[in-house]
Amino acid sequence: MSTLFTPLTLGSTTISNRLGMSALTRSRSSKTVPNDIMLKYYVQRATGGAGLIVTEGVLITRQGSEWPEAPGIWEKSQIDGWKKITDGVHNAGSKIYAQLWHLGRIAHPDAPEQIAAGVPVYAPSAISARGGKFRFLPGAPGYVKPTKIEDPTVLIAQFKEAAINAKAAGFDGVELHGATGYLVxxxxxxxSNQRTDKWGGSPENRARFALETLKALVEVFGPNVAVKLSPASGYNDVGMPLQDTIDTFGHLxxxxxxxxxxxxxxxxYVPYLDPxxxxxxxxTQHDVLSTFSPFLTKTPIFxxxxxxxxxxEELVSSGKVAGVFNGVGWLTHPDFGTRIKAGKPLDNALDFATLYGAEGVDPALxxxxxxxxxY
Structure with a gap:
């Protein structure tokens, strides 16, 4: 694993190795405020050898998430909570990006945070996603028809404000959540986008929102901005024919x-995340890495x-990618990076029953x- 554990410069930040921890929703915040158990969780993984940690999805505004204890970053208490976590991660020798997240139509109007927001569930078009199950609401309802957002620049401004708050919270950068059927x-x-204005229709127009949001984030964080994409994903009822997928993501x-x-x-492509x-x-099953890597000539690929x-190790040593992100490995092994470097087995089994916590259950479980x- 000699290549995997070499330093890498991303933007203005140098990480100690090429093994990152990907965003993992865990639903452990105090309502929407990061807390001490989250601090322990992230510091464990920073100490355990993560070169770069990307937080769980951080909601940029009040939304009716399927995970009612998902953290946000729109008010001071949340910024203060995240600041403790970024300080802890830095003291442990790692770096940390905030993944900025808007659910779009994958929210529910009856969820407490959506009610508190006092606004509808917004999306590019008034088209409901199929599926969904809000287990904490009576009857475990599915997704609903959203309200079309008339002016998408309002949402871009919310992403920019979230980036400003992330900088105040001490994050090294931000990752735009552009994957798995959420707003971007x-x-x-x-x-999901059947608009006829400049935000819809052609691949270029459908990519406009993601690009304008990235530009807004760069205004705040300079080169320390990233984006996560899942062109093959069908999660949350998205997916296009292959050529449309290539045209759209290629332009982006x-x-x-x-x-x-x-x-x-x-x-x-992840089969169990494809409904x-x-x-x-x-x-749309295809080899995402080989299909889309040629579109990037200057940007590091994970x-x-x-x-x-x-x-x-093979992907990094061959130069196909600059680094990799793992999810479940870090979830079940707080010392995932250290284990790999030391040649220790990955022998902790995932407990699905405690994946997102539960009311009245010790959040540490x-x-x-x-x-x-x-060792």
């Missing part, structure tokens, strides 16, 4: 490559979804109680 992906996708990447981003993360509708998978340590290896 909804603008990109021809099924060509233009994003001009912005001096820290990195782009490609999420590979079945009308008897067939929703996503890849995630099911990357084994051996594959990570399945969160900060996974065992470290003996």
């Amino acid at each position: 992906h909804q603008f990109l996708d021809s099924a 990447l060509r233009e994003a490559d001009k912005l001096g981003l820290a990195y782009v993360t490609f999420m590979r 079945v509708f009308d008897g067939k998978k929703r996503g 890849v995630n979804a099911g990357i084994t340590p051996a594959e990570a 399945g969160y900060t109680d996974y065992k470290e290896a003996v």
